[in-house]
Amino acid sequence: MKAAVTVHSKYTISDIDPRLYGSFIEHLGRAVYTGIYEPDHPTADENGMRRDVIDLVRKLKVPIVRYPGGNFVSAYNWEDGIGPKESRPVRLDLAWHTSESNQVGIHEFAEWCAAVDTEMMLAVNLGSRGLDEARNFLEYVNHPGGSVWSDKRRANGRAEPWGVKVWCLGNEMDGPWQIGHKTADEYGRLAHETAKAMRAFDSSLELVVCGSSNAHMPTYPEWEATVLDHTYNEVDYISLHMYFENRAKNTANYLARSIELDNYIGTVAGVIAYVKAKKRSDKSVYISFDEWNVWYHSKERDKETLAGAHGWPHAPALLEDDYNFEDVLQVGCILNTFINRADVVKIACLAQLVNVIAPIMTVPGGPAWRQTIFYPSYFASAYGRGTALKLHVDSPTYRVEGLGDVPYLDVSAVHDTDQKAVTFFIVNRHGTETLDLNVRLIDFGALTIVDDQVLAHSDINATNTAERPDNVVPRKGDGAVASDGRLGARIPPLSYRMIRLR
């Protein structure tokens, strides 16, 4: 099977916002407790944060982390997480039917973000609360001092404001499951007034309004049109979420779902354009795709806990998907989609980061390790910064009901003009055939292959575990040839490959 790609240095999609490789920590399951925070762990630092996890997160090169939810945020009182730890209230989290000790709050999370060298992206609660609590939280986090909330932050041991730029106006407010769910009009009005108050504090904030929780919501895409009609001039991003499942264990169909993701992004980009024209606005609104991942392996297992059968446990195992090799390919295709939509998607958050549908797993008191999906995320973040290139792809396809003709070759390319590097992220969706890839590179000058990494495995169900953390890992690719403006490589069936040229 052969496929041809043409790429020209002048034909670009957009500069890539590095925040495309963001992630997410929610107070959910073991993401926080025994995930990033475990004071009794042998590697715990002075703040009780696991150093082994910090090291892995740093390795993943995460530019921004969304916090503290997710569904959790819609009944969260941010004040519960400040002040002396022994005085913090234990709350029942209605979203995940667990107890929340509040031992980690904004201070602890902020210090952890500094430790892992990432930026915070904070969400305010627009479920059970509103404008006033949002503005107080913002003042606490971002005001230098001399006001009641900023002085409380100082009294709580942090003199400098954290200067958080990106703020989410609630979470999945279109979802009937959300505490304090709103109609599009109710939410649009609340988000607009809250955004206004937040901007009155700091007009340079970047605000994210909730779009649809997924493209199958009955309110999609009217939700986007209505909410943006209320908020267009006060917000910078509209948030989308999508999770990927392969319950039917049909690999071909599963890997085709990034086409659906692409359609979803395209539709919402269209809605943005529509409202922009309607508002006669000069400003642009972009997409913050702030929850995405494969999520289905753990769903059956979680049902009892979420239904309350175990009462209100603190930090139970929840959403602990064990990712397999197949999921590497899915994550690769998703990341390619974001890169190829870098003109409209500026922020994206792999949901989530530790333990909860996460690239990094831990055992309480024990080791931390990389799941299979760690690697494509890592390659994208490490080498996917620069300018997304507009590719012309000529690939054989297969037919998927509802999605049309799906190319076997899924690919994106990023031009790092500083490094004078071009990196290709390649997935071969074919189950049995090797892809004979021929890339024509125009106007890049002379390029040679400087790195070539392959993820392939004989068993699509292979996973990494505490005992076998290196079952699925990248290995050096071979056989690729670059010369005379041509790159040739043979991509094995169901494999992921990153080829970097300079």
Add this chain to the structure above:
Amino acid sequence: MKAAVTVHSKYTISDIDPRLYGSFIEHLGRAVYTGIYEPDHPTADENGMRRDVIDLVRKLKVPIVRYPGGNFVSAYNWEDGIGPKESRPVRLDLAWHTSESNQVGIHEFAEWCAAVDTEMMLAVNLGSRGLDEARNFLEYVNHPGGSVWSDKRRANGRAEPWGVKVWCLGNEMDGPWQIGHKTADEYGRLAHETAKAMRAFDSSLELVVCGSSNAHMPTYPEWEATVLDHTYNEVDYISLHMYFENRAKNTANYLARSIELDNYIGTVAGVIAYVKAKKRSDKSVYISFDEWNVWYHSKERDKETLAGAHGWPHAPALLEDDYNFEDVLQVGCILNTFINRADVVKIACLAQLVNVIAPIMTVPGGPAWRQTIFYPSYFASAYGRGTALKLHVDSPTYRVEGLGDVPYLDVSAVHDTDQKAVTFFIVNRHGTETLDLNVRLIDFGALTIVDDQVLAHSDINATNTAERPDNVVPRKGDGAVASDGRLGARIPPLSYRMIRLR
């Protein structure tokens, strides 16, 4: 005048929910203070509760008591009623223009309920407050411990949660008089989101959404259709209220009003069926008729206090209807209506229980006694449990404007299969003629009369007072004959009769 009734053991309406004989205590007038609670009273127990009242309530056999309102609840802060009594705030109650000392709160009420052997039915404030306070109250009342609010309950001296099952989502939210009155859409949305949060805590709760305050509300019955459209899948009951007046002193018309009650229930049952179909729902919603009684004797007297002419008194005499003999008949007809609608009415609350439009009255520092209406309520609760029987009634009628032909005979029958007993509750609405009643009993086996109680009085205006508490009391009936599947009895004009066969 003759009337014939046919009853067959297999032709039933429904099992009767014992909560059909519930009652209601609101922080209003002297219901709580000098009603159930009077620490200085000679009979006061260690909690300050009047033992004489406890004894009378126990005698009335009340299975469930709604609390703390009524209109009161729509600006009530439940936290005002917890913690050391000396620290509790005095609030101005805008609903009844009185002061509320908060010396009785959830703890005191719960202990009193245990003392009178009844279940609590609690209302959350959806007038001045919303979802968050409701979920906190619920957590305080029903969570075992280990969370901030449940631990406060424990710190306040109550280790075990009370496990309250039935919760009212506000009170009469269709009434423009309500603090924080809502439109049907506003209320439907708020009730839905609050119900969701409460169910996220405990999916087995039984939730009561507000229907119309009476059948003459301009928004009735569209209110029911709209509110249920918003909330159908999250609620179990819709609340109805109705009060009965005889200002015109026209006994025949007065006693006919239970027909209006029956129509009201029938209409709302129809609305429920309509929304159930619209929602393609499997679950049923029933009626909680959680305020009903005669109320008009005291209205003129109360006007000044309610208009504020006496400032903000604590526990003034309010709504202290002195019930007369005529009201016994009315209450008898109302209870018959509920029994005959036991398939859709599952909860009903006589409003109220002590001093405020109540079957039990007290003198501060002095005696407690039974009003006239105590007796039909008592007979219904004591002997009206089991299965409501479908009666075929053939009675002469009289014409009432707007209600059509009203039978002189008002009757219900309950089959207690455990006790193998059949009990008839009979009212003769005729002002002058005795009713010659002939009942045919089919497939009950041999039955003999085991009890026969009559309420009759030469003066329809006769009342029970502190001085003459036994002016209107039941006496043994006579002349009734049961044999060969026949029951014959002569029912005097304007009388109530309970005949029990086994």
Add this chain to the structure above:
Amino acid sequence: MKAAVTVHSKYTISDIDPRLYGSFIEHLGRAVYTGIYEPDHPTADENGMRRDVIDLVRKLKVPIVRYPGGNFVSAYNWEDGIGPKESRPVRLDLAWHTSESNQVGIHEFAEWCAAVDTEMMLAVNLGSRGLDEARNFLEYVNHPGGSVWSDKRRANGRAEPWGVKVWCLGNEMDGPWQIGHKTADEYGRLAHETAKAMRAFDSSLELVVCGSSNAHMPTYPEWEATVLDHTYNEVDYISLHMYFENRAKNTANYLARSIELDNYIGTVAGVIAYVKAKKRSDKSVYISFDEWNVWYHSKERDKETLAGAHGWPHAPALLEDDYNFEDVLQVGCILNTFINRADVVKIACLAQLVNVIAPIMTVPGGPAWRQTIFYPSYFASAYGRGTALKLHVDSPTYRVEGLGDVPYLDVSAVHDTDQKAVTFFIVNRHGTETLDLNVRLIDFGALTIVDDQVLAHSDINATNTAERPDNVVPRKGDGAVASDGRLGARIPPLSYRMIRLR
């Protein structure tokens, strides 16, 4: 140029509500801090209030002062301003991008009002807050004692309630700039429910609902129709605001704008009549024109501060318009308009009183002085009480685009029947010609001129400053003649004149 006026003692418009000469103090700029309050000032009284300012305010004879905002109120927590001063929180005021120390709150303001012999008109926050906080504030201010909030007031040193009669239901809620801006329906509902709760506390309160922020709002006058439709039976006044500018430095057009004011009042009076009829209501609603003044001199200067360029200063100079002589004429015309509309305008507030678009200015630590516009306000308040007379005016006119024919003579007349005095307030709008005024007075009896005050200046841009506080001041008028039911006077071009007869 000649003009004739006919006035008859029986042809009246309405009694004038003295509150037509009210004013306004907002927590904005230096109105409060270094305006009325400056503890370090040489003239400061025991409460830290400047006695020099108190003296000037007393001289202005202000019957009522609106407080504490304005835009400020829409995120104001009134509780921030009570209790020990050292414990009061510093808040960031998002409306004016300043810090609020809360060193002045309701206690300090109330004592100041007593000192200047004026009545309070208080606004509740319906931007970031709602019904509950409003009722608590009301209870704190007006309840004698024995309830939680009134007892807090007593504990804070004030035993007697202040008995404030007039309450504003938020401020400019039609303005998208408002924190917690509402649509007309949203606001109408909230205002209605809040008004109901406030009236349940005291049915005799006078409540002011927000109308349009100005006649150029896109929602005007539908806003008034919608809001009154929701609130008509619970409110007494609808609030209007209007500010006057002469950026184009076109005096003739500038002085014509009181015609627009008159049209605005007339339209809203029409809307009131429409809703009154629709509601079949017996009660009347009047206009509270509770913000009006010239405001444009300082706008350019304030842009940076309002945009946050100076951070969050406490009490910066803001809205410090230096009024010139031309503005005297404008204010004279506006006051004439209110007098001539005294049948529908019952309250009007010169916005504001000290430093902020104000008749009185101060230097921190230094003097206080009267701006030019002090004088027409003073004359109106001092001599404009009584009955507004219906004038027949025959004056030459000039054409102004959009306003039609504008008379050169602007005049109102007030009959003080106690004093048996008739006072004329006269403006000659003509830029160059003297107005030969001939007034025919019918059925007033014999009248002679008892006072005649003129404001005229060779330079329409003349201002009063700290250094030259008496540059623009009234002087005795001369040449006016009253005899035989005739008043004759020559009114110089661009001058203001008050002639009082007895």
